[in-house]
Amino acid sequence: MPQPSAPRKTLGRPPRISREEIIATARRIVDEGGVGRLTMRRLAAEVGSTPMALYHHVRDKEELLVLLLDDYAARTLRRPRLPDHPRERIVVAATAIHEALAACPWIVEVLTADDLLSTSALWFVEQIVDGLVGCGLPLDRAVHGYRAIWYYTAGEIVVRTTAARRRADDDRATYREQVFADLDPSELPRLTQAADRWAPLTAEDTYRDGLQALVDGLLARR
Amino acid sequence: MPQPSAPRKTLGRPPRISREEIIATARRIVDEGGVGRLTMRRLAAEVGSTPMALYHHVRDKEELLVLLLDDYAARTLRRPRLPDHPRERIVVAATAIHEALAACPWIVEVLTADDLLSTSALWFVEQIVDGLVGCGLPLDRAVHGYRAIWYYTAGEIVVRTTAARRRADDDRATYREQVFADLDPSELPRLTQAADRWAPLTAEDTYRDGLQALVDGLLARR
DNA sequence: AAGAGTTTCTGTACATGTAAGAAAAGTTAG
DNA sequence: CTAACTTTTCTTACATGTACAGAAACTCTT
Incomplete structure (x- = not known):
């Protein structure tokens, strides 16, 4: 090395x-x-x-990709002005990271990387942890909270990006439609009910909604 | 084809x-x-x-892996007795999926797959969506809620598994320690404060905690 | 100047996923 | 029985990541 x-x-x-x-x-x-x-x-x-x-x-190539992501983060991650209220600060910081990552779709292969990304992202991590502490969580719960937010964020990007890649594939898209068409309404009533709305519903961007719910939930367990 | x-x-x-x-x-x-x-x-x-x-x-090989995951799910996903209370039902259903997936670590490469996994998992999806509806959410919000739960779940597994893989690697582990040792306490006070506890804290399994927070948050936005 | 030590670079080789096309093994039409 | 057709299998070939072995290009010591 x-x-x-x-x-x-x-x-x-x-x-x-x-x-x-x-x-x-x-x-x-x-x-x-x-x-x-x-x-x-x-x-x-x-x-x-x-x-x-x-x-x-x-x-190896994986490290190269991580370095590429670091480089990208260092160049494009600009620190936004954060609200004073700690809860809002968490949401804005997490959303900023999410936006930056979602904007460069090739990272998915790296995103599975780690909890804290590059050094340039540490500031955002700090803001999130500090926001959670500012809302009354003890430090260890704040760290756990940050991790939950990161899981949610990384998962959203990975799942969404991969789903988009597959949607470009006719066969697989057809397969999915087939699954929804073949639902047994007596055993899976809710899915049947939502079947025709599923595609548009899952196409909506609900990252922020889910994030706020998660943050609310984390803070409620004070 | x-x-x-x-x-x-x-x-x-x-x-x-x-x-x-x-x-x-x-x-x-x-x-x-x-x-x-x-x-x-x-x-x-x-x-x-x-x-x-x-x-x-x-x-291709990816499809083979997906099929393998389907097969695995069909053989090992047993439907647990679910609590009556809808909120508990959500938590138990999600935890069941999470446990099953976490138990077979090779899926990570596939997990990035899609929102609903195999047909065998549909029942769990149904339970979660239905639980959310049972708690008073309209159907579309329930679907969104399910997706948030799936993002969180998939993200947790992917991140945790990859992190474990890296932890086996000395160099990278050392690099991480280095990052924490070099923190600037004036700019990143919380991270500095948590630095020595970071490794054990992130090693803890907090899936369930985060899940409950997320569910609480989703339900609170009724 | 000669050798030793150190770091970087090159050349070859292998395992892998898979594209492209030919061959094989059936069925059915004439 | 032969020819056409269909589906599956086999052969060959290529691009890719990377291990390994040594060569090359320096500095430092003697």
């Missing part, structure tokens, strides 16, 4: 490519042609190197 | 393998050696066929 920033100045063969260059190029490729265009070989070619040389600056 | 069950009885070359056989064998491989052992080549070999022959019974 080469250190991201080696302590010594120059020792050994001098590098011809840098992690920054790799990330910048990867970003360009993704911006131009989507994450599907990003292969280690193509990236190496564009950087003017060989595939395996990349592996001295990046552990 | 070959139909899962062709209308005509016999026409063309008779199949030597069936989708069921494929799924059963895949299940065995996964049970024995984890999902990492499941490759199309190995599966073909164990079935006594060639890799490409599988593709006449299964669209």
